[in-house]
Amino acid sequence: MASEGPAALASILLFLNLIMYIIVAAIAGWALNYSIDETPYAVLNLPVPIRLFPIYDPIGNLATGFFVIFALIAGVVGIATSLSGLRDVLEGSPASLLSAAASSIITWALTLLAMGLACKEISISLRPPNLRTLEALTIILSGTQLLCAGALNAGATATTAQERFTGRR
Numbered sequence: 001m002a003s004e005g006p007a008a009l010a011s012i013l014l015f016l017n018l019i020m021y022i023i024v025a026a027i028a029g030w031a032l033n034y035s036i037d038e039t040p041y042a043v044l045n046l047p048v049p050i051r052l053f054p055i056y057d058p059i060g061n062l063a064t065g066f067f068v069i070f071a072l073i074a075g076v077v078g079i080a081t082s083l084s085g086l087r088d089v090l091e092g093s094p095a096s097l098l099s100a101a102a103s104s105i106i107t108w109a110l111t112l113l114a115m116g117l118a119c120k121e122i123s124i125s126l127r128p129p130n131l132r133t134l135e136a137l138t139i140i141l142s143g144t145q146l147l148c149a150g151a152l153n154a155g156a157t158a159t160t161a162q163e164r165f166t167g168r169r
Contacts, residue, residue, distance in 0.1 A: 005158075006151045006154040006158055007092065007097070007151075007155040009147075010089050010097075010100075010151035010155055011089045011090075013144055014085045014089065014100075014148060015086065016144060017081075017145060018078075018079060018083065018086070020140065020144070021075045021078030021082060024075040025072060025076055025078075025079060026075075027071075027133060028068050028071040028072035028134060029072060030130070031059065031068045031131065032072060034058075034059060035059065035064075035065065035068065038058045059127075059130075059131065060127050060128070060131050066117050067117035067118055067120075067121050067135075068134075070113050070114040071117075074141075077106070077107050077110055078107050078111065081104055081107040084100065085148075085152065089152070089155070093159070094156050094160040097152055097156035098152075101149055101152035104148050104149040104152055105149050108142070108145040108146055111141050111145050112142050114138045115139050118135040118138045118139060119139075121135065122135060
């Protein structure tokens, strides 16, 4: 079968992304919970503009709150995309592979948004190790998600071409 190579690569990347997105969602969820618990105590000695900022994160800088929220969204969407993508790759029809590729591209766009905020957070100041881990995983996931979307598109193209050539549906 012509699409076994791209489909096998896509399934490996989907499984790898699933594990990494679970880790990203867990770390981002912890960071969000920590900031919700600690913000009332951390803003008491800060000036008024920062105290009124709704997404202040006491463990990072002013970009951390946005980054954690978008990393959590990208993590949850990435988990759903990876699980549905694995099911679609096992089905192997062109329609299911194209569906997995489309959702993979949407997840890649969300991961790129979180990666951009991670780069901004890196450029502002030093962060604790758990946020550096979250940033590194987000940056790595932006590359692996792009490879996964490409492999899914290649698998769908190869499966479609094979069906046209053999005439089977």
